[in-house]
Ligand SMILES: C[C@@]1(CC(=O)O)C2=NC(=C\c3[nH]c(c(CCC(=O)O)c3CC(=O)O)Cc3[nH]c(c(CC(=O)O)c3CCC(=O)O)/C=C3\N/C(=C\2)[C@@H](CCC(=O)O)[C@]3(C)CC(=O)O)/[C@H]1CCC(=O)O
C-alpha cells in the first residue's frame with residue numbers, strides 16, 4: 637500500500653463519523669481540533685460525544701448508518717464495532733470519491749490518522765502505518781519532551797519575518813540564505829535556555845531585518861543573545 641502524509645485543511649468541511657464509541661470519540665476530537673463540521677451517525681454515543689451534541693458542537697443523528705449518509709462529505713470515518721457496516725461505509729465513500737478511515741481495517745480505507753503533537757505552527761505527526769498505534773503514541777510523547785512551547789513563540793515570529801522578507805527582498809537566493817541563517821540561530825533553544833525572553837524582542841528584531849535584510853543583521857542579532 638502506498639501512503640503519503642499530508643496536511644488537510646478542514647475548517648468548515650463536513651466530516652461524517654459512523655459509530656459513537658471510544659474510537660469515534662477520539663476521531664471526533666481530532667476533527668474538532670481542525671475546526672471541521674462533524675456529523676455523527678450512531679444509535680448510541682459516549683458521554684463526551686453526547687455532551688458535544690447537546691452543546692451543538694457536533695450534529696448527532698441517532699440511528700444506524702444508511703447508504704447516502706456520506707452525501708456532501710469531505711472525509712468519512714467508519715468507526716462502528718461491526719466490520720460489515722464499516723465495509724459498507726468504505727464502499728460508499730469510495731464510490732463517491734470521499735476519503736475514508738476504516739477503524740478496524742486501515743487498508744480497506746484511504747485515510748489513516750497519526751499521533752499528533754502541536755506546538756503552535758509546529759506540527760509533528762507520527763505514524764507506524766498500523767503496525768503499533770501504541771508505539772506511535774510513545775514516540776509522540778518522547779517528542780513532547782524534545783519540542784516544547786518555545787517552538788510556538790519562535791515560529792510565530794519567523795512567520796512574520798517570512799511575510800516581510802517576501803515583500804522586501806526580491807532575490808530568492810538572498811531570502812533563502814536569510815531563512816537558513818535565522819533557522820541556524822536555533823531560536824527555540826535560545827528561548828528554552830532563557831537566553832532570549834519569551835517576549836519583548838520580536839518587534840525590534842523584525843524592524844532591524846526590515847531596515848537591513850542582509851546576513852550581517854542576522855549575525856548581529858545572534859551575537860546579542
Ligand atoms: C495514532 C492514533 C490516532 C487517532 O486515532 O486519533 C491511532 N490510534 C491511536 C491509539 C490507539 N489505537 C489502538 C490503541 C490500543 C492499543 C493497540 O491496540 O495498539 C491505541 C492506543 C491508545 O488508545 O492509547 C488500537 C487500534 N488502532 C487501530 C486498530 C485496528 C487495526 O489495527 O486494524 C486497533 C486495534 C483494535 C483491536 O484490535 O482491538 C488502527 C489504527 N489506529 C491508528 C491511529 C491508525 C494507525 C496509526 C499508527 O499505526 O501509527 C489505524 C491503522 C487506523 C486509524 O484509526 O486511523 C491514536 C493515538 C493517539 C495518541 O495518543 O497519540
Ligand SMILES: NC(=O)c1ccc[n+]([C@@H]2O[C@H](COP(=O)([O-])OP(=O)(O)OC[C@H]3O[C@@H](n4cnc5c(N)ncnc54)[C@H](O)[C@@H]3O)[C@@H](O)[C@H]2O)c1
Pocket residue numbers: 654655656657658659660677678679680681682699700701715716717718721738739740769
Ligand atoms: N482505529 C483505531 O484507532 C481503533 C482503536 C481501537 C479499536 N478499533 C476498532 O474500532 C471499532 C470501534 O471501537 P469502539 O471501541 O469505538 O467500539 P464500541 O463498541 O465502543 O462502539 C461502537 C459504536 O458503533 C455504533 N454502531 C454499531 N452499529 C452501528 C451502525 N450500524 N451504524 C452506526 N453506528 C453503529 C454503536 O452504537 C457504538 O456507538 C472496533 O471494531 C475496534 O476493533 C479501532
